[in-house]
Amino acid sequence: MLQGTLDMLVLRTLVLGPAHGQTIAHAIERGSQDVLQVEHGSLYPALHRLQNRGWIASFWGTSENNRKAKYYRLTPEGRKQLAAQKSRWEQLVRAISRIMSPPSEQKQ
Amino acid sequence: MNWRRFIQRTQTDAEQEQELESYLEITTDEYIARGMAPDEARRAARRKLGNPTRIREEIYQMNTATFVEGTFQDLRNAARMLRLNPAFSITAILTLALGIGATTAMFSVVNGVVIKPLPYPDSDALVTVTHSAVFGNVRGRDFPFSPQMLAVYLANNQTFQQFGMWRPDFAAITGLGDPERAIAFLVTQGFLPALGVQPALGRWFSPADDQPGAPETMILSDGYWHRRFGGDPRVIGRIITVDSRLRQVIGVMPARFIIPIPGLAPDLILPLQINLAQPPGDFNYRALARLKPGVTAPQANADVGRMLPIYLGRYAGHRMDALHLLPAVRAFKEDVVGDVGQVLWVLLGSISILLLIACANVANLLLVRAQDRGQELAVRAALGASWGHIARSLIVESLMLSLLGALISVGLTYGGLQVLVARGPAYLPRLTEITIDSSVLAFTLAISVVSGLLFGLIPIVKVMGPKSAWTLAGFVRGGGRWASGGKSQHRSQDALVVVQVALALVLLVSSGLMIRTFQNLRRVDPGFAHPEEIQTVRPVMPPGLIAHPDRLVRTEAQILERLAAIPGVTSAAYTNSLPMDRGIAVIVYPESKTYAAGELPPTRTVKMISPGLFRTLQTRVIAGRDVDWAELYNERNVVLVSESFARETWDTVAGAIGKRIKLGTTGSWQEVIGVVGDIRDNGADQKAPPIVYCPAREQQMIGPVSPVSVAFTLRSNRTGTEGFLSDIRKAVAAVDPNLPLASINTVAALYEISMERTSFSLVLLGIAGGLALLLGIVGIYGVLAYAVMQRQREVGIRLALGAQPGTVKGMFVYRGMILSGIGIALGMAVAAGLTRLMSSLLFGVRPVDAATFAAAAGVLVVAALAASYIPARRAAAVDPVDTLRGQ
Numbered sequence: 002m003l004q005g006t007l008d009m010l011v012l013r014t015l016v017l018g019p020a021h022g023q024t025i026a027h028a029i030e031r032g033s034q035d036v037l038q039v040e041h042g043s044l045y046p047a048l049h050r051l052q053n054r055g056w057i058a059s060f061w062g063t064s065e066n067n068r069k070a071k072y073y074r075l076t077p078e079g080r081k082q083l084a085a086q087k088s089r090w091e092q093l094v095r096a097i098s099r100i101m102s103p104p105s106e107q108k109q
Numbered sequence: 110m111n112w113r114r115f116i117q118r119t120q121t122d123a124e125q126e127q128e129l130e131s132y133l134e135i136t137t138d139e140y141i142a143r144g145m146a147p148d149e150a151r152r153a154a155r156r157k158l159g160n161p162t163r164i165r166e167e168i169y170q171m172n173t174a175t176f177v178e179g180t181f182q183d184l185r186n187a188a189r190m191l192r193l194n195p196a197f198s199i200t201a202i203l204t205l206a207l208g209i210g211a212t213t214a215m216f217s218v219v220n221g222v223v224i225k226p227l228p229y230p231d232s233d234a235l236v237t238v239t240h241s242a243v244f245g246n247v248r249g250r251d252f253p254f255s256p257q258m259l260a261v262y263l264a265n266n267q268t269f270q271q272f273g274m275w276r277p278d279f280a281a282i283t284g285l286g287d288p289e290r291a292i293a294f295l296v297t298q299g300f301l302p303a304l305g306v307q308p309a310l311g312r313w314f315s316p317a318d319d320q321p322g323a324p325e326t327m328i329l330s331d332g333y334w335h336r337r338f339g340g341d342p343r344v345i346g347r348i349i350t351v352d353s354r355l356r357q358v359i360g361v362m363p364a365r366f367i368i369p370i371p372g373l374a375p376d377l378i379l380p381l382q383i384n385l386a387q388p389p390g391d392f393n394y395r396a397l398a399r400l401k402p403g404v405t406a407p408q409a410n411a412d413v414g415r416m417l418p419i420y421l422g423r424y425a426g427h428r429m430d431a432l433h434l435l436p437a438v439r440a441f442k443e444d445v446v447g448d449v450g451q452v453l454w455v456l457l458g459s460i461s462i463l464l465l466i467a468c469a470n471v472a473n474l475l476l477v478r479a480q481d482r483g484q485e486l487a488v489r490a491a492l493g494a495s496w497g498h499i500a501r502s503l504i505v506e507s508l509m510l511s512l513l514g515a516l517i518s519v520g521l522t523y524g525g526l527q528v529l530v531a532r533g534p535a536y537l538p539r540l541t542e543i544t545i546d547s548s549v550l551a552f553t554l555a556i557s558v559v560s561g562l563l564f565g566l567i568p569i570v571k572v573m574g575p576k577s578a579w580t581l582a583g584f585v586r587g588g589g590r591w592a593s594g595g596k597s598q599h600r601s602q603d604a605l606v607v608v609q610v611a612l613a614l615v616l617l618v619s620s621g622l623m624i625r626t627f628q629n630l631r632r633v634d635p636g637f638a639h640p641e642e643i644q645t646v647r648p649v650m651p652p653g654l655i656a657h658p659d660r661l662v663r664t665e666a667q668i669l670e671r672l673a674a675i676p677g678v679t680s681a682a683y684t685n686s687l688p689m690d691r692g693i694a695v696i697v698y699p700e701s702k703t704y705a706a707g708e709l710p711p712t713r714t715v716k717m718i719s720p721g722l723f724r725t726l727q728t729r730v731i732a733g734r735d736v737d738w739a740e741l742y743n744e745r746n747v748v749l750v751s752e753s754f755a756r757e758t759w760d761t762v763a764g765a766i767g768k769r770i771k772l773g774t775t776g777s778w779q780e781v782i783g784v785v786g787d788i789r790d791n792g793a794d795q796k797a798p799p800i801v802y803c804p805a806r807e808q809q810m811i812g813p814v815s816p817v818s819v820a821f822t823l824r825s826n827r828t829g830t831e832g833f834l835s836d837i838r839k840a841v842a843a844v845d846p847n848l849p850l851a852s853i854n855t856v857a858a859l860y861e862i863s864m865e866r867t868s869f870s871l872v873l874l875g876i877a878g879g880l881a882l883l884l885g886i887v888g889i890y891g892v893l894a895y896a897v898m899q900r901q902r903e904v905g906i907r908l909a910l911g912a913q914p915g916t917v918k919g920m921f922v923y924r925g926m927i928l929s930g931i932g933i934a935l936g937m938a939v940a941a942g943l944t945r946l947m948s949s950l951l952f953g954v955r956p957v958d959a960a961t962f963a964a965a966a967g968v969l970v971v972a973a974l975a976a977s978y979i980p981a982r983r984a985a986a987v988d989p990v991d992t993l994r995g996q
Contacts, residue, residue: 021131046164049168064135
């Protein structure tokens with residue numbers, strides 16, 4: 002996975018509502034139709050980092066199958082971050098795709 | 110770094126563990142729901158998560174200052190390792206303490222004497238105002254100052270804030286118990302305020318105090334105040350008899366008062382009260398100025414250059430026509446420090462070699478220990494400690510060693526400085542300023558950290574360097590020894606020993622050169638014989654007596670008569686200037702020579718003598734004869750000259766008799782009646798100067814030379830005994846009970862003082878050389894002893910196969926000798942390059958002196974032989990059966 006994109010994906014997942022670590026990992030995998038394989042372990046340092054930056058907040062709750070689990074939700078600051086990262090990402094994607102398949106080539 | 114998170118990191122970690130556990134539970138539940146067996150589901154969940162410990166560690170580290178924490182840990186470990194190996198630790202720490210201590214002590218001296226600013230506020234603004242003079246063919250560095258110069262410069266300068274003039278003198282203090290000779294410091298009013306400090310008590314001299322005829326006042330030095338008055342503040346206002354005149358104490362100097370004459374500590378400060386109406390030939394002073402803020406020494410120099418013509422214009426008519434003066438303003442500190450600075454830096458350089466040797470020694474110890482610690486390091490590496498981690502923990506250990514060494518070294522330095530200051534070599538200026546201050550401590554810290562890194566990195570690079578296979582596997586394969594040990598390590602140990610021997614040789618050569626210098630100085634013929642049997646004593650004559658030259662001469666003759674009658678005195682005489690005392694410098698005109706207009710003959714040393722001085726000193730009268738009493742009393746115009754004077758002036762000794770010379774630019778011709786042997790008046794290491802001796806007559810014939818009392822010289826084998834001194838006191842008191850006695854000494858002691866620079870350097874370099882030799886021996890011994898231990902098995906096999914013990918012994922001794930041989934060769938090359946730096950300290954011996962180099966090498970070879978023989982003998986004594994069974 003691209004450096005730094007994991008943070009963005011986590012934030013994007015949490016837009017839909019609070020979730021615990023396992024749900025977030027699965028959501029990313031499933032949302033990408035299993036193209037992006039998250040090593041679930043690596044998710045937790047990322048979550049910790051995002052929390053330290055104040056972009057997400059956590060609380061202990063109960064999972065669907067009645068297990069105690071730590072839930073994360075997006076903070077307003079995190080929402081702003083997501084918007085910023087998303088637009089930067091889109092710019093990047095556009096730029097890269099222009100290089101990889103220039104319009105002139107498309108015409109031919 | 111976030112301190113809140115740092116403090117809460119343990120709690121965060123517990124929570125993290127809980128979160129990961131909850132992940133495993135949820136995922137396991139999910140897998141079971143998909144139909145997996147519970148055990149298998151749990152394993153799958155674990156695989157999916159990865160290593161939970163590593164995740165926790167990663168998060169934990171986000172919340173810590175890893176480096177700080179790691180260092181704390183390293184410190185704890187290092188302390189533990191040092192405690193576990195007390196023998197190693199103590200050896201290393203003491204070795205380092207020695208090296209660091211010696212270097213620190215020497216630095217304290219350099220710092221106190223050379224580096225530190227003088228203890229006056231804004232002391233850079235203090236300058237000595239002086240002139241260089243061209244006198245005929247002689248160029249003088251310092252032309253002394255005169256009252257007229259002071260007057261002109263005071264009135265016309267644009268760069269001085271304060272300005273004053275000074276000269277040291279002796280004064281007799283009576284009425285406070287026994288008559289006492291005190292060292293007086295005579296100043297004009299501007300001198301003390303220029304220093305920029307306040308008196309400890311009372312006040313400075315006012316301009317009124319410094320007027321001729323004003324009520325007599327005085328200021329006490331801090332030392333004299335404590336010594337004579339117990340530091341009693343009520344001393345202000347007291348009336349004390351100085352040179353038979355009553356003076357009121359108006360102030361006390363601050364404790365730190367430094368004058369540019371090493372070894373001379375003033376007791377009293379007196380106002381000069383100069384009468385400007387006197388003739389302008391009184392060149393007996395030195396001048397000090399505090400420059401206005403922002404003024405530089407070159408600007409002040411230009412200012413003096415502007416004022417000089419004013420002075421010369423006003424006073425040139427007075428014998429000044431041929432005097433070419435150039436302004437020479439320089440920092441006051443330069444005067445105080447003198448030429449000591451260079452010597453001290455050379456000594457600091459030499460002694461820091463000792464520190465390098467100590468470092469090499471400890472590096473060697475560490476190499477050996479790295480070997481012993483192979484297992485520990487391999488296990489740590491196998492458990493995941495990185496190269497950096499291990500290196501860091503080893504460096505922390507080294508630094509701990511050197512810092513502990515530094516701690517002890519401060520104690521050693523303190524002791525060493527106490528000894529130095531107590532011995533008080535007159536050669537060193539600013540002796541009281543030599544202390545352990547913050548810059549000395551900073552220096553100690555710096556050199557100990559640098560040496561810690563130096564000797565700490567050598568084993569790290571050698572043992573764990575890129576070439577070494579420092580893995581657990583390698584360690585195990587190496588049969589329980591650090592795999593990289595063996596050749597590479599031996600080579601670095603050998604290299605360290607070579608370095609040690611080489612450096613030790615450098616120090617031995619330098620101390621050897623000093624010994625040779627000292628021997629050469631001892632062998633110099635000073636121009637007098639058995640100086641230890643020549644007693645000197647200088648009664649301080651009161652000004653009342655000096656004002657009447659006829660009475661003065663009579664008193665002196667009476668004293669001489671009494672002294673000569675003391676039992677055991679074989680001959681006695683007096684002179685105004687003892688050997689090594691330097692006389693008065695006077696222009697001397699030989700009659701037979703002509704000088705162009707505006708040209709002057711050089712100044713010569715002139716001394717006044719009584720008949721019999723040369724008999725007392727046992728200086729040969731080479732031609733002609735000594736003066737007699739009739740010539741002295743009747744003021745005949747006769748003089749004696751030294752051999753070098755005769756040769757320089759007339760190219761002949763015998764032919765000098767009957768020639769005439771004139772002292773100063775006025776006065777009458779004096780006939781040369783005798784030529785005497787040269788005396789090394791400027792010190793044993795200086796060429797004997799040409800000297801003119803004239804009878805100490807009543808009339809002052811050399812301008813207004815300040816009245817100086819005469820010193821009596823007695824030749825006797827009783828010198829230095831209490832009985833003899835008391836006989837001398839009684840003899841003087843019989844003539845006048847109020848004369849304090851000064852300069853009670855032997856000529857030998859005066860001669861010693863002139864060699865003090867050499868003996869000071871000799872003692873320091875000798876100590877350094879001795880310690881270097883010791884450390885060098887320890888180094889050779891250590892490496893060989895270790896090699897013997899390591900090769901015990903091999904030696905056992907050799908012996909079992911029939912090798913002779915002698916051969917085994919030879920094998921080890923050979924290695925020791927090869928190492929020291931290379932070290933000596935290397936050291937010779939280094940020493941040949943470095944000893945040139947100390948050539949200013951040497952006398953009669955070239956920096957690259959074959960005999961000294963050979964002797965130093967010889968000493969080292971013998972020492973190395975001894976150091977190799979002991980471990981070699983132990984190797985030969987190995988019992989083959991024991992060894993083979995043991996392995």
